[in-house]
Amino acid sequence: MIGVMLRVFSDPRCLLHRVPDGYPERAERLESILELLHHRQVEVEESGEHGGFEPAVAAVHSERYLSRFLGAMERGELFLDTPDNPLCGSTWEAARAAVETTLAAADWVAAGAGRRGMSAVRPPGHHAERNGAMGFCYFNNVAVAVDYLRREKGAQRLAVVDFDVHHGNGTQHIFEEEPDVLYLSTHRYPFYPGTGAADERGTGDGEGATVNVPLPAGAGDVAFEAAFQSALLPSLREFRPEILLISAGFDAWQSDPLGGMLVSEQGYRDWGRWLGSVSDEICQGRCLVLLEGGYDVQALPGLLWTHLQALDGQT
Numbered sequence: 001m002i003g004v005m006l007r008v009f010s011d012p013r014c015l016l017h018r019v020p021d022g023y024p025e026r027a028e029r030l031e032s033i034l035e036l037l038h039h040r041q042v043e044v045e046e047s048g049e050h051g052g053f054e055p056a057v058a059a060v061h062s063e064r065y066l067s068r069f070l071g072a073m074e075r076g077e078l079f080l081d082t083p084d085n086p087l088c089g090s091t092w093e094a095a096r097a098a099v100e101t102t103l104a105a106a107d108w109v110a111a112g113a114g115r116r117g118m119s120a121v122r123p124p125g126h127h128a129e130r131n132g133a134m135g136f137c138y139f140n141n142v143a144v145a146v147d148y149l150r151r152e153k154g155a156q157r158l159a160v161v162d163f164d165v166h167h168g169n170g171t172q173h174i175f176e177e178e179p180d181v182l183y184l185s186t187h188r189y190p191f192y193p194g195t196g197a198a199d200e201r202g203t204g205d206g207e208g209a210t211v212n213v214p215l216p217a218g219a220g221d222v223a224f225e226a227a228f229q230s231a232l233l234p235s236l237r238e239f240r241p242e243i244l245l246i247s248a249g250f251d252a253w254q255s256d257p258l259g260g261m262l263v264s265e266q267g268y269r270d271w272g273r274w275l276g277s278v279s280d281e282i283c284q285g286r287c288l289v290l291l292e293g294g295y296d297v298q299a300l301p302g303l304l305w306t307h308l309q310a311l312d313g314q315t
Contacts, residue, residue, distance in 0.1 A: 181206075
């Protein structure tokens with residue numbers, strides 16, 4: 001079972017974003033996760049509305065983008081910015097719920113040492129840019145959480161580890177000039193969205209606070225272990241964030257229909273164990289996990305469960 005200090009948050013409104021047939025990012029992804037958590041007798045807290053939503057989103061996304069999003073909803077348009085971002089009548093509400101769930105989880109994690117939170121939401125977020133939607137993402141959930149923790153909870157140094165198979169372009173770009181936000185990513189490259197080269201290290205005052213470890217197609221557990229042990233974990237130990245955030249995508253899984261990588265279940269277990277241990281070591285165990293990608297609907301719940309158990313010290 002999951003320990004008492006790891007709390008899972010979700011919201012049924014996240015299921016309202018319905019997509020055309022054939023889209024990989026669909027409601028069944030989250031439904032399958034919630035079904036497994038119920039079967040495992042894990043209590044899932046429904047976040048409900050959060051008063052921090054509007055200032056948090058406005059701090060990360062431009063007013064022009066938010067207006068364009070709302071305008072597209074009002075006009076009944078079929079897509080927002082790209083064909084990867086379909087719209088239905090409830091897309092805004094689902095994307096809002098993903099943010100509000102993440103803020104509730106952030107509140108929990110920030111309230112004391114040893115707290116880990118999981119935001120089980122969709123749509124995902126790490127591709128969303130300050131001025132646009134892309135890659136199934138509408139609001140950048142992890143970026144909103146980072147800004148909220150700094151602005152409302154007094155955190156000064158935060159780190160994001162992103163192990164989705166696709167590089168988190170939005171998160172990197174939003175914080176690339178910030179020296180106090182460390183962004184670490186391991187991902188397939190070259191691949192969608194085309195960013196994430198090793199020489200992308202941040203800009204201006206933020207130079208050096210971005211660490212990309214691109215890996216070739218077909219990389220598996222051994223290559224990812226080298227990335228974690230040689231770059232991600234040492235960077236975290238040197239930076240010493242107050243809270244660790246994880247953009248957890250499970251599409252490097254060996255049977256994912258989009259990923260083209262060969263990570264096993266043991267790989268996700270190891271990553272959880274390593275990140276849990278380093279968070280205990282450097283930030284009093286405070287860790288916030290956000291669901292990003294992962295499109296093998298049958299395997300996704302088990303991979304997430306394995307990762308969370310290992311993160312919680314149950315190997």
